[in-house]
Amino acid sequence: MSVPSTIDVPSAFNALAWAIALVLCWKIYADGKRGSTMRLSWFLMTLACGFSVLRHVFQFSFHLVGWDTTYPTTWVSLRQIPIMLALVCLTAGLLAMHRAFTAVGLSGRLRSFDLAWAAGVLLFIPLIFAERENMADSHSAWPAIRALQLASPLLLAAPALAGIALHRISLEMGEGQLALSLRFLVASLIVRLVALWMSNQSAFTDAGWIHNVGQMLFWAAHWIFLLGVWYRWRLTASARTMTARYGADPKAEVEDLVRLARL
Numbered sequence: 001m002s003v004p005s006t007i008d009v010p011s012a013f014n015a016l017a018w019a020i021a022l023v024l025c026w027k028i029y030a031d032g033k034r035g036s037t038m039r040l041s042w043f044l045m046t047l048a049c050g051f052s053v054l055r056h057v058f059q060f061s062f063h064l065v066g067w068d069t070t071y072p073t074t075w076v077s078l079r080q081i082p083i084m085l086a087l088v089c090l091t092a093g094l095l096a097m098h099r100a101f102t103a104v105g106l107s108g109r110l111r112s113f114d115l116a117w118a119a120g121v122l123l124f125i126p127l128i129f130a131e132r133e134n135m136a137d138s139h140s141a142w143p144a145i146r147a148l149q150l151a152s153p154l155l156l157a158a159p160a161l162a163g164i165a166l167h168r169i170s171l172e173m174g175e176g177q178l179a180l181s182l183r184f185l186v187a188s189l190i191v192r193l194v195a196l197w198m199s200n201q202s203a204f205t206d207a208g209w210i211h212n213v214g215q216m217l218f219w220a221a222h223w224i225f226l227l228g229v230w231y232r233w234r235l236t237a238s239a240r241t242m243t244a245r246y247g248a249d250p251k252a253e254v255e256d257l258v259r260l261a262r263l
Contacts, residue, residue, distance in 0.1 A: 008063035010219055015056035017222040022049035024226075024233040031236050038100035044093030045229075051086035052222075055079050077140035080148040087155040094162035094185075101169050108169040117167075121160045124193050128153040134200040156196060160189040177235045184228030192221040 025046040032039030062068050062076045102108060110118070129150070132138050137149040163186035170182035198214030 008060045010215075011056045011060040011063065014219060014222045015053055015060060017226045018049050018052040018056060021226045021229045022046060022053060024229045025049050028229075028233055028236050031240065036100065037096050037103065041093045041096035041100060044089045044096060048086045048089035048093060051082040051089060055082035055086065058082065073137075073139050073141045077137040077142065077145045077149075080137050080140075080145050080152075083152070084148050084155060087159060091155075091159040091162055094159050094166060098162060098165050098169070101166075106169045106172050108165050108172065110165065110168055114164055114168050117164050118161055121157050121164070121190070121193065124197050125153045125157055128197050128200060131200040152196065153193075156189070156193045160186075160193050163189045177231050181228045181231035181235070184224055184231065186228075188221045188225035188228060191217050191224060195221060 025042055029039060029042035029046055032042060058079050059068075059076075062071075062079075068076050098108060132150055135149050135152065137145055140146050140149065166182050167186045170179040170186075173179040173182075195214045195217035198217065199211055
């Protein structure tokens, strides 16, 4: 049985990825210490996931009723609002996470390699902005929405830059679930920025496969982000199990939690 052409399958799968990430982020947040910066970071990440779910549900619904062809510059362009809110919350969450790690002695001091990555991220901003006329909602009937669309390179670059600092911290941690989680989160942000650039390059107009690759990278970025959250949730779930198992022996509990973080 074929899938009806009116169903936006990518948006449905993207919404699913963010919905799963939302649940896992909430679980991590709920398990955190009250008043801690790390707990705040996961609350902000939960909000980011919620706004992302909203964005993809909107997009799925608009396509289902045909608004992406009948109202492309009005109602459909409103998706820029949850996109903006999601990226702002994501950036704030990553910055709070970085602050929490530095508070426990992980400096995350940037090196030449990290600065090169940061320069590469910043380079994408003018490159994408130069092709602003090709952005999906750059022709919205509402000036505020056009402004949000034009700001998208900055909004995407901000969490990517924060992610580079977190990647340095993950290298200081060595190997383990927590470090792997951070690396997946950072990878998703870089992939998403590259995808935006590839999808809007007029120089690639005659090479449809490049645009298609950009779209596939967009879809992949959501699931890569979910992988990062999932690895972090595994650490939380394992810590809960150990706490219940060794609660009667605080010393053993601490030793096992430290060992777990290094796995």
